[in-house]
Amino acid sequence: MPADMVPFRPGLENVEAAKSAVSEIDGKRAVLEYRGIAVETLAKESGYEETAWLLMKGDLPTQRQLAEFDLELRSKRAVHFKLKDLLKCLPASAHPMDALQSATAALGAFYPCRTVSDPAKNWDAAVRLTAALPTLVAAFARVRRGEEVLDPRSDLDHAANFYYMLFGKEPTPAARKVLDACLILHAEHNMNASTFTARVVGSSLANPYAVISAAVGSLAGPLHGGANEECLNQLEQIGSPAGVQGWLDAKVAKDPKFKVMGLGHRVYKVKDPRATVLQEFAEQMFAETSRPKNYETALELERVCAGVYGAKGVYPNVDFYSGVVYQALGIPTDVFTPIFAIGRVAGWLAHWLEQLQGNRIFRPEQEYTGKANVAYVPLEKRP
Numbered sequence: 553m554p555a556d557m558v559p560f561r562p563g564l565e566n567v568e569a570a571k572s573a574v575s576e577i578d579g580k581r582a583v584l585e586y587r588g589i590a591v592e593t594l595a596k597e598s599g600y601e602e603t604a605w606l607l608m609k610g611d612l613p614t615q616r617q618l619a620e621f622d623l624e625l626r627s628k629r630a631v632h633f634k635l636k637d638l639l640k641c642l643p644a645s646a647h648p649m650d651a652l653q654s655a656t657a658a659l660g661a662f663y664p665c666r667t668v669s670d671p672a673k674n675w676d677a678a679v680r681l682t683a684a685l686p687t688l689v690a691a692f693a694r695v696r697r698g699e700e701v702l703d704p705r706s707d708l709d710h711a712a713n714f715y716y717m718l719f720g721k722e723p724t725p726a727a728r729k730v731l732d733a734c735l736i737l738h739a740e741h742n743m744n745a746s747t748f749t750a751r752v753v754g755s756s757l758a759n760p761y762a763v764i765s766a767a768v769g770s771l772a773g774p775l776h777g778g779a780n781e782e783c784l785n786q787l788e789q790i791g792s793p794a795g796v797q798g799w800l801d802a803k804v805a806k807d808p809k810f811k812v813m814g815l816g817h818r819v820y821k822v823k824d825p826r827a828t829v830l831q832e833f834a835e836q837m838f839a840e841t842s843r844p845k846n847y848e849t850a851l852e853l854e855r856v857c858a859g860v861y862g863a864k865g866v867y868p869n870v871d872f873y874s875g876v877v878y879q880a881l882g883i884p885t886d887v888f889t890p891i892f893a894i895g896r897v898a899g900w901l902a903h904w905l906e907q908l909q910g911n912r913i914f915r916p917e918q919e920y921t922g923k924a925n926v927a928y929v930p931l932e933k934r935p
């Protein structure tokens with residue numbers, strides 16, 4: 553290995569891959585800040601539109617900037633009718649994340665931004681992506697059930713309009729607030745796998761639609777965004793709080809390295825602050841109705857797992873409670889990760905815009921472990 557080569561770190565753990573001013577995490581103190589502002593404050597005091605501006609522009613907007621940005625977002629929610637046709641062509645059994653990834657890449661064909669040298673065009677694409685992702689997610693959720701696609705409504709805010717496009721009715725104020733908070737809590741999380749993907753793709757000066765569709769693909773995996781779906785399936789499998797201990801014992805007996813979905817994080821070694829604030833919102837929501845069984849099961853699972861995995865710093869991450877909240881809102885399980893993407897798009901775009909400032913293409917090294925000097929044997933002489 554050459555002297556100046558950094559030793560191999562599986563998963564690039566602790567390797568700095570970029571300089572970034574977008575967000576900061578202190579995994580030991582459960583701190584997450586977007587542009588220096590605590591995520592808990594944003595979830596409680598701000599709205600998704602304002603948080604998206606903060607992430608992408610670097611500072612909170614003025615009243616006028618926010619009003620103009622909001623208007624711009626509302627004007628870019630509708631998508632070309634052929635994009636809806638494209639979604640109709642996909643099998644109804646397709647996973648909504650696959651549909652979203654395809655439709656996001658296709659957006660770039662209808663609203664091209666082939667070169668990324670014009671900041672005004674880049675901003676235009678960033679606003680369109682933020683505005684249109686909810687439309688694409690809601691459209692596929694409906695067409696696969698044979699339902700009519702609903703046009704976005706410009707009299708509703710970002711979260712309320714998404715809910716409307718999904719269900720054909722306006723959310724209650726409590727449901728709108730919890731959905732808005734979920735989008736804020738998922739909006740950014742520094743150098744996670746999907747954001748790194750966005751930066752890598754962006755570093756080749758690929759168009760922003762290619763950047764975001766690649767990030768959607770990365771988010772889909774069960775070790776990343778897909779965990780919220782898996783987490784709810786796991787709660788359904790456990791069935792009730794009384795079933796937790798037996799379920800865990802059986803899983804660990806079969807595989808000592810078994811991973812409980814919704815637990816653990818590369819950075820947090822305490823409970824994820826997003827899980828804590830999401831739980832507060834969940835409690836408020838359930839106070840108006842009743843606590844769902846899955847929530848009671850999740851509480852017991854958290855309690856039991858703290859005893860088993862707490863010493864390793866493995867605690868609930870944001871996905872531990874998000875699935876229970878989405879289920880209570882009536883959202884289908886396989887639409888949970890697309891909602892994560894609808895929130896995270898602001899963070900991906902903030903990193904993409906940052907990456908373009910002083911860009912250098914990502915080109916890491918590898919440690920070759922393959923064969924050398926292998927003779928080519930003609931096909932007819934091979935056994």
Ligand code: ACO
Nearest residue numbers: 775776777779810811812813814815816817818864866869
């Ligand atoms: N359940 C049980 N044990 C766990 C879990 C878990 N969910 N997560 C980590 N551990 C244990 C590991 O077995 C390992 O134990 P060991 O030291 O005895 O071998 C130790 O904790 C360290 O775990 P790693 O897998 O090395 O941690 P890593 O940082 O590589 O992985 C990850 C982080 C992928 C999130 C992991 O915790 C995991 O798979 N969790 C479940 C999936 C999940 O919830 N993903 C969502 C992540 S958050 C997000 O994307 C929004």
